[in-house]
Amino acid sequence: MFDEGSPIFQQLADRIADDVLAGAYAEEQQVASTNEFAAFYRINPATAGKAVNLLVDRGVLYKRRGIGMFVAPGARDLLVEQRRARFAEQYVRPLVREAAALGIDAAALTRMIEQEDQS
Amino acid sequence: MSTAVEVTGVHRTYGSTTALAGVSTTVREGSICGLLGRNGAGKTTLLSLVAGQERPSSGTVRTLGHDPVESVEVLSRTSFVRDSQRWPDDFRIAHVLSVAPAFHAGWDAGLARDLVADLRVPTRTPIKKMSRGQASSVAIVLGLASRAPLTIFDEPYLGLDATARQIFYDRLLADYAEHPRTVLLSTHLVDESESLLEQVVVLDEGRVVLDADVDTARASAWTAAGAAGAVDRVVGSRRVLARHALGGLASVTVDGAPDEAVRREARAAGVELGSVSLQQLVAALGAGAPTVDAGAPATADEGALS
Numbered sequence: 001m002f003d004e005g006s007p008i009f010q011q012l013a014d015r016i017a018d019d020v021l022a023g024a025y026a027e028e029q030q031v032a033s034t035n036e037f038a039a040f041y042r043i044n045p046a047t048a049g050k051a052v053n054l055l056v057d058r059g060v061l062y063k064r065r066g067i068g069m070f071v072a073p074g075a076r077d078l079l080v081e082q083r084r085a086r087f088a089e090q091y092v093r094p095l096v097r098e099a100a101a102l103g104i105d106a107a108a109l110t111r112m113i114e115q116e117d118q119s
Numbered sequence: 120m121s122t123a124v125e126v127t128g129v130h131r132t133y134g135s136t137t138a139l140a141g142v143s144t145t146v147r148e149g150s151i152c153g154l155l156g157r158n159g160a161g162k163t164t165l166l167s168l169v170a171g172q173e174r175p176s177s178g179t180v181r182t183l184g185h186d187p188v189e190s191v192e193v194l195s196r197t198s199f200v201r202d203s204q205r206w207p208d209d210f211r212i213a214h215v216l217s218v219a220p221a222f223h224a225g226w227d228a229g230l231a232r233d234l235v236a237d238l239r240v241p242t243r244t245p246i247k248k249m250s251r252g253q254a255s256s257v258a259i260v261l262g263l264a265s266r267a268p269l270t271i272f273d274e275p276y277l278g279l280d281a282t283a284r285q286i287f288y289d290r291l292l293a294d295y296a297e298h299p300r301t302v303l304l305s306t307h308l309v310d311e312s313e314s315l316l317e318q319v320v321v322l323d324e325g326r327v328v329l330d331a332d333v334d335t336a337r338a339s340a341w342t343a344a345g346a347a348g349a350v351d352r353v354v355g356s357r358r359v360l361a362r363h364a365l366g367g368l369a370s371v372t373v374d375g376a377p378d379e380a381v382r383r384e385a386r387a388a389g390v391e392l393g394s395v396s397l398q399q400l401v402a403a404l405g406a407g408a409p410t411v412d413a414g415a416p417a418t419a420d421e422g423a424l425s
Binding site for chain 1: 150151288289292293295296297313314315316317333334337338394
């Protein structure tokens with residue numbers, strides 16, 4: 001379920017954020033409880049709690065006392081903004097590096113992206 | 120947050136054999152703590168001391184706030200099902216389930232019945248005649264259904280197949296979530312149990328070589344893989360915990376956390392940085408069975424949890 005790349009709580013936080021981004025959780029919708037996440041992903045509840053707290057700190061989730069965790073209003077826009085900021089580093093840079101290693105120049109790369117975009 | 124277990128400067132010798140040589144650790148109440156290490160590292164000795172079944176040669180053990188030896192407070196609130204648990208010759212699972220509530224105030228008969236069914240514990244076979252895996256299942260039923268404030272599992276999975284182990288992990292997490300308690304679990308199956316654990320204590324030859332929460336432990340080392348010369352340049356004079364080479368390629372496990380300078384250098388040199396799994400870290404500390412074939416580079420995605 002999880003790989004070794006980063007701490008499990010980080011990966012779970014990313015996964016929940018992915019679900020918010022994809023619209024699987026609407027804004028103001030309640031998300032699963034820490035214990036439900038723990039049982040579903042087979043992880044320690046404290047780890048699941050860390051993931052949820054990380055998303056609360058980032059303004060993606062918020063807590064309603066005695067009820068549970070909810071997707072914050074504006075969470076989707078916030079995530080889009082955060083991910084756009086990381087897009088060049090995460091996707092473009094490795095792409096350009098691999099292209100350079102294969103002798104694909106910027107013009108050829110641009111053509112490939114345009115073709116992909118149209119298909 | 121209070122402490123469930125506090126071990127301070129504990130030595131334990133058996134004749135001329137030293138099982139524990141100055142062990143200190145604390146386990147937070149309500150956490151799941153994994154005790155890792157090779158055979159003979161001292162895991163079972165440490166668990167026996169915590170459960171009050173043995174005394175340390177020197178040092179102190181405090182369990183649930185008491186000296187555990189012959190302590191009613193500790194024994195009544197602890198479940199420690201030993202690997203070598205003995206039962207009367209004709210005891211079957213029904214007998215075990217009927218006496219267990221007398222020892223554990225929190226005993227849940229419904230949970231015990233469910234576990235017996237899920238783990239397919241044979242009801243007609245005397246426990247003495249059970250297979251290794253079936254006996255392990257009995258121990259798991261006892262440990263989980265006791266709901267003891269301190270529950271100790273000493274390699275609870277011996278002889279269990281992968282499905283039964285998964286049932287154990289699932290039921291442990293589910294029941295722990297509803298009824299939080301302190302769980303001590305000794306295991307060799309690091310990859311399998313990593314995600315269950317909050318804290319990890321690694322023993323090697325009677326000493327603690329790592330004691331941290333799992334995320335901190337995994338962030339305490341990193342790997343660099345690529346062309347051997349480039350890898351060695353990037354790593355520089357940092358402390359190398361393990362090194363594997365394959366032809367001109369090398370993969371090293373390095374102590375500490377990679378700083379920005381290392382990341383930049385690695386990018387420029389085409390060296391791939393990765394984080395370590397708990398298993399890799401334990402092995403690199405010399406406390407695990409070697410998991411990497413000689414010459415095979417350990418890459419960042421090797422042995423990923425699936």
